[in-house]
Amino acid sequence: DAGVIQSPRHEVTEMGQEVTLRCKPISGHDYLFWYRQTMMRGLELLIYFNNNVPIDDSGMPEDRFSAKMPNASFSTLKIQPSEPRDSAVYFCASSRYGYTFGSGTRLTVV
Amino acid sequence: GQQVMQIPQYQHVQEGEDFTTYCNSSTTLSNIQWYKQRPGGHPVFLIQLVKSGEVKKQKRLTFQFGEAKKNSSLHITATQTTDVGTYFCAGGGSAGKSTFGDGTTLTVKP
Numbered sequence: 001d002a003g004v005i006q007s008p009r010h011e012v013t014e015m016g017q018e019v020t021l022r023c024k025p026i027s028g029h030d031y032l033f034w035y036r037q038t039m040m041r042g043l044e045l046l047i048y049f050n051n052n053v054p055i056d057d058s059g060m061p062e063d064r065f066s067a068k069m070p071n072a073s074f075s076t077l078k079i080q081p082s083e084p085r086d087s088a089v090y091f092c093a094s095s096r097y098g099y100t101f102g103s104g105t106r107l108t109v110v
Numbered sequence: 111g112q113q114v115m116q117i118p119q120y121q122h123v124q125e126g127e128d129f130t131t132y133c134n135s136s137t138t139l140s141n142i143q144w145y146k147q148r149p150g151g152h153p154v155f156l157i158q159l160v161k162s163g164e165v166k167k168q169k170r171l172t173f174q175f176g177e178a179k180k181n182s183s184l185h186i187t188a189t190q191t192t193d194v195g196t197y198f199c200a201g202g203g204s205a206g207k208s209t210f211g212d213g214t215t216l217t218v219k220p
Contacts, residue, residue: 031206042212043153043198050206091152095206098143098155 006092006102013109018080021105024073025094033099034067034077035091043091049075082109112137114201116211124219129186131214133199141202142175142182147213148195158202189218 005024013019025032033048047057052069060067064083069075079086087108093099113136123129133142141160145153157166159175159182166173172185186193196215200208 033207043210045207045210048207056207093153098158099145099153099200099208100155101152104152 004092004094004100004102006105008105009103011105011107013082013107015083015109016081018078019082019107021077021090021107023075023077023092023102025075025092026100027073029094029096029100031095032069032075033093033095034075035093036088037091037104038088046077084109112201112209114199114209114211116199116214118214119212120215120217122217122219123189125191126188129189129193129216131184131197133182133201133211135180135201138179139201143200143202143208144173144184145198145200146195147198153198189216191218191220194218
């Protein structure tokens with residue numbers, strides 16, 4: 001079991017550019033979560049899916065953020081356009097019994 | 111909505127001293143999970159408690175779930191430098207989602 005796989009590990013982009021973060025959950029896990037972590041705000045839940053269906057996106061900061069889960073083995077989080085305040089570590093986690101987090105994507109928007 | 115408070119926010123100990131972090135929920139929880147995040151890493155699932163009054167041990171770590179299922183604690187006996195990191199509790203509620211506390215960051219002085 002390779003665990004939850006996120007890509008890229010690091011992303012540096014210029015303000016205004018589109019950013020796409022990718023996640024492959026663990027097979028058989030029916031919940032998928034996207035979190036954002038910063039020193040100031042801690043761990044924030046952005047959105048989560050159950051069986052590929054978005055359940056709660058109330059944590060998505062604004063319309064610039066969108067997430068999709070087209071099938072059970074893939075999810076994306078897109079930011080368009082990106083802003084410096086979006087700089088953070090973004091974690092994907094899948095769950096069946098406790099959460100398994102991916103290694104995260106460290107996003108820097110300059 | 112459900113809130114999970116965790117104290118203390120930071121704890122500095124001398125190696126060999128004990129450490130305890132506490133987690134309190136505003137509502138009754140279906141379960142409580144504990145995670146450890148090493149500096150620069152991602153949260154890693156440690157354990158899940160489900161039953162009222164449950165106590166589980168993992169080597170030097172002791173986890174407790176309160177009788178009312180609204181609080182929990184993690185106790186580390188004789189801390190080591192390898193225990194450094196941030197410990198999160200997460201309260202399980204409805205719809206498969208857990209609410210994370212803000213974490214307790216432990217530093218250990220050798």
